[in-house]
Amino acid sequence: MATKTSTTQLTETAKPGEAGQHQPRAAERILGVARNLFYREGIRAIGVDEIVRQAGVTKPSLYRSFSSKDELAATYLRNYEVEFWERFDQAVSAHPGDPRSQIRAFLTRVGHRAVQTDYRGCGMTNAAIEYPEHGHPARQVGEENKRELRRRLRAMAAEMGAEDADTLGDGLLLLLEGAYVSGQLFGPGGPAASVAENADRLISASLKAR
Amino acid sequence: MATKTSTTQLTETAKPGEAGQHQPRAAERILGVARNLFYREGIRAIGVDEIVRQAGVTKPSLYRSFSSKDELAATYLRNYEVEFWERFDQAVSAHPGDPRSQIRAFLTRVGHRAVQTDYRGCGMTNAAIEYPEHGHPARQVGEENKRELRRRLRAMAAEMGAEDADTLGDGLLLLLEGAYVSGQLFGPGGPAASVAENADRLISASLKAR
DNA sequence: TGTTCATGTTACTGACCGGTACGTTGCGGA
DNA sequence: TCCGCAACGTACCGGTCAGTAACATGAACA
Known part of the structure; x- marks a missing residue:
């Protein structure tokens, strides 16, 4: 029914005839x-x-x-995760030694993307929701990514000098996941637009002695 | 394979022989x-x-x-939403005139449930992620619920006297959705346990003049 | 020129998908 | 006793699911 579209361009094609590597x-x-x-x-x-x-x-x-559809999905998610960390590290390296600005830079970008039309959230989070079964290849990628993300956010909270760094790091993670989900639920004008601002307020509240 | 379980109790059975209404x-x-x-x-x-x-x-x-599987799913979600508001209003009525305590009570319960084994998050959120297509019956229930929830959270933030009530209300919504998602991703010991504490800190930061 | 091997193809499998035409059962009222 | 009717079951529909067997092609290399 649908005409064969050739819109799916591959971003990086292995140059043919070089180094004997014939990537399929x-x-x-x-x-x-x-x-x-x-x-x-x-x-x-x-x-x-x-x-x-x-x-x-x-x-x-x-x-x-790919040995199965599940493995194809897992490969897609592993690639997705690589790009996720590229975006994350980009925000980190833009503000060396200033974790609060790093968080703000990262969340500002997330908040911006999350209110675009047809935004679909985090691919890894979505996959984990689609596959609740523990041990599923697609789910495992997401679980591992979130564990590492939690570790890094807690470390950044500690670097900020927060009293209860783990709680602050977890709070930032909750805000981030909330932005992913709310972005695709509300679309433009949704609450995800304020994720960076709310994170900054939360950091403020967590830094001063209570 | 599975033995026929009769665990599915009907909450309200139409009394037979009354008013001619014979619910199947x-x-x-x-x-x-x-x-x-x-x-x-x-x-x-x-x-x-x-x-x-x-x-x-x-x-x-x-x-x-049920006219279709989609309509069955929508019915399930409509029932789910009713119980959601019951839990929400229960927290509200437990602390009359004190929206901050209302939020804390509700989120404390959510945070507790969200770190149970086999927690699966919010059924409406999950359905919206499973069905990104706008207009899908299952998705519509979730979208409508989240819009109303956002409205109420913002109203509660205003009632607290927050300067930027809309931003605070949205921040609380992000934390809540984050708890839903993180709960099923991390399981016991996950970041969702701190949702009420983080929400309270965020409220603190949003109430004092910046 | 012949061999090898990765990459391509056609055609198929059994299981399951949501959904339905049509016959059966049981009960209340005339 | 028989009718009418609602609730239920049997058996089936075409389409799609993930996955595979068997064969064709084309280029590198001996």
Whole structure:
């Protein structure tokens, strides 16, 4: 029914004929399409047929590179996580030695993205909600990411000199997750726009002796 | 496989022989089973066959009471929302005229539930994440609920005398949603345990002139 | 030129998806 | 006793699910 669109461009194509490395084009195109569809529609909502159709390949090509749909989803999430930490570290390195500004910079950007139309939140959080079963490959990526994120936020809270650094770090994590979820629930004009401001107020309250 | 459980009690049974209203038993059993399964496993993850099997009925019985699976899911969520407001209003009426204590009471209970094993967050939030498509019956229930919740939280923030009541109300909503999500991601010992404490600090910071 | 091997294809599987046509049962009232 | 009717079950629909067997192609290398 739908015409075959070639809009799914691969961002970085392995240059053919170099270093003898012949990265399969199919796997990258599949991953790119899966990333778009999984993020926008959800993992359970998208079948492998839809993915291979939009990628312009066929199912055996998918299953040669990924052992299962679950593994494809996990790969999508691992890539997603890499980019997440890139954004996070970008905010960190923009304000060396100033964790409060680091948090503010990161959350300002999150808050901005979260009120865009068709914002769909955090792919890892969404996947964990879609797959409540412990041990599911897709869920594990999210669980591990959130544990590490919690560790870093608590460390940053301690670096700020907060009395109860763990509580502050957890509060920042709650605000962040709330922004992810509320962003896709409310859309433009939603409460996620104020995540950075609220985080800063929470930091203020947590820094002064109570 | 599973033995036929009769745990799905109907909360309010239409007394037979009264007013000619004969509520079918099948519909209530279906709704009870659907509620359990949809909440614990997710809506997309559960097929109607599984529901009717556990309810001990057959599919036509389901489709006589519910026009579609989506409508069954929406009914489950509407019931879920009723109980949500019951819990919310319970915290409110426990501290008349004291919105700060109302918030603390509500969030204390949420924080406690959110760190239980197998906690699965807010059914409405989860459904909205499972169904990103605008206009989906299941999603609409959640969207409407969150809008009303936001309105009430902002009103309570104003009642507290916050300078920027809308920002504080939104901050409380972010913390709440974050507790829902983090609760099911981290399980026991997760950051959701501190949602009430963080909310109280945020209120403190928002009440004093900046 | 012939071999090898990764990447591509067509065509298929059994299970499950949501949903339905149609027959059966049981009960209250005439 | 029989009717009418609502509640329920049997058996089935086409479509889609994830996953696979078997074969074609094309380039690198001997």
